[in-house]
Amino acid sequence: MNESPKGICRLSVVAMRTTAKSDASLVSQLLFGEHYTVLEEKNDMLKIQLHYDNSEGWISKNQHTSISNEYFNQVNLSDYKVCIDLSGTIYFQKKHVHILFGSVLPITTNELFKLEEQVAFNGESKSLSQKREFEYMKEVMKKYLNAPYLTGGKTPFGVDAGGFIQQVFKVCGYRLPRTIDEQMKSGQEVHSIDSIIPGDLVFSANKPEVGYIFLGGDDYAGIYGGEVKKIGLDDLGESGLKARRILLKKLTPEQA
Numbered sequence: 001m002n003e004s005p006k007g008i009c010r011l012s013v014v015a016m017r018t019t020a021k022s023d024a025s026l027v028s029q030l031l032f033g034e035h036y037t038v039l040e041e042k043n044d045m046l047k048i049q050l051h052y053d054n055s056e057g058w059i060s061k062n063q064h065t066s067i068s069n070e071y072f073n074q075v076n077l078s079d080y081k082v083c084i085d086l087s088g089t090i091y092f093q094k095k096h097v098h099i100l101f102g103s104v105l106p107i108t109t110n111e112l113f114k115l116e117e118q119v120a121f122n123g124e125s126k127s128l129s130q131k132r133e134f135e136y137m138k139e140v141m142k143k144y145l146n147a148p149y150l151t152g153g154k155t156p157f158g159v160d161a162g163g164f165i166q167q168v169f170k171v172c173g174y175r176l177p178r179t180i181d182e183q184m185k186s187g188q189e190v191h192s193i194d195s196i197i198p199g200d201l202v203f204s205a206n207k208p209e210v211g212y213i214f215l216g217g218d219d220y221a222g223i224y225g226g227e228v229k230k231i232g233l234d235d236l237g238e239s240g241l242k243a244r245r246i247l248l249k250k251l252t253p254e255q256a
Contacts, residue, residue: 005038006072007048010065012098013155016057020045026152027057028163028178032083032090032097033104035067035075051076053166055178081105081125082171086143086156091120100155101143102167104128131173134199134247140171141213141221147228161210161223165201168213174246180211183244190243199247205240212236214243 009030017024020042030036030050040047045058051072067075083103089096090105099105107119126132143156144167150158154167162179169176176186184203190196198216212222218233 003069006035006067006069007038007046007064008035008067008072008075009033009063010092010097011063012100012103014059014063016048016050016055016059016152017045018057020047020058022060024058026150028055028152029154030059031103031155032099033080033106035072037072038064050178052170052175053178079127079129081107082128083121083123083125084140084171085123085125088121088123100157102155102171126171127173128170129173137168137172137199137213137247138215140168141228144168144228145230149223149226149228159223159228164222164228165211165213169246176246180209183211184208184242185244187244187246190245193241193243196243197245199245201244201246202236203242203244204236205242 009032012032014030015026016028016030018027022045034050034052036048036050038046038048039056041061044061046061046064047056047058049056083099083101083105086101088099090099092106105119105121105125107121107125144159144164147156147159149160151160153159154163162183165183166176166178176183180203183201187201190200196202196214198214200214201211202214202220203211210223212220214220215230219230220236221230222228224231224235
């Protein structure tokens with residue numbers, strides 16, 4: 001049985017749409033270096049499933065770069081770098097490509113799949129798998145400060161609530177699903193909102209489309225008033241909050 005075709009994003013950002021129409025609503029985005037499986041072809045559009053989080057959407061066929069199943073599996077095995085500059089330029093396959101924060105760079109410490117000789121990138125990056133602490137996460141969140149709300153967006157130039165949370169944790173070495181609904185089931189439940197610690201995710205039972213990262217004290221970060229900003233506990237303005245812990249693998253009895 002033939003395997004499904006595979007692809008990889010070789011543009012700075014590519015729209016993933018809800019249906020096979022070029023003007024359909026945005027459901028998510030592809031960033032440079034993200035790879036995917038092609039599920040279906042219709043007209044000039046391809047339905048894809050992003051490998052990183054299994055999210056699905058339609059992209060323009062002319063923005064698709066085909067790769068072999070062998071290369072797809074190679075990407076899965078390689079601990080590539082992630083761009084931690086707000087924006088930059090990579091020289092790859094004899095051309096310059098503008099890339100954005102969170103893009104995956106074909107640079108790896110895995111000697112078997114080492115590709116540095118084909119890549120020139122002078123910006124800041126880190127290994128995707130390297131897990132970082134909350135203090136580092138605070139610096140990552142600053143990249144998104146005042147980013148405008150964009151349904152389906154996941155860059156500092158337009159982002160939604162799920163995209164903001166996912167990308168912040170991605171850069172810090174933690175893999176989360178794409179949507180708030182899925183993120184509400186990730187990690188470990190914090191049984192009391194009074195027990196939250198910095199880095200915990202906080203969700204509203206009455207507003208399932210929003211989520212926030214707890215910063216400590218009375219401060220949270222997330223989409224509020226059409227942009228990413230820091231807000232206070234009073235801005236949440238309601239009871240029924242639920243929390244999930246991602247940064248720690250195990251809760252102590254005192255924290256639960």
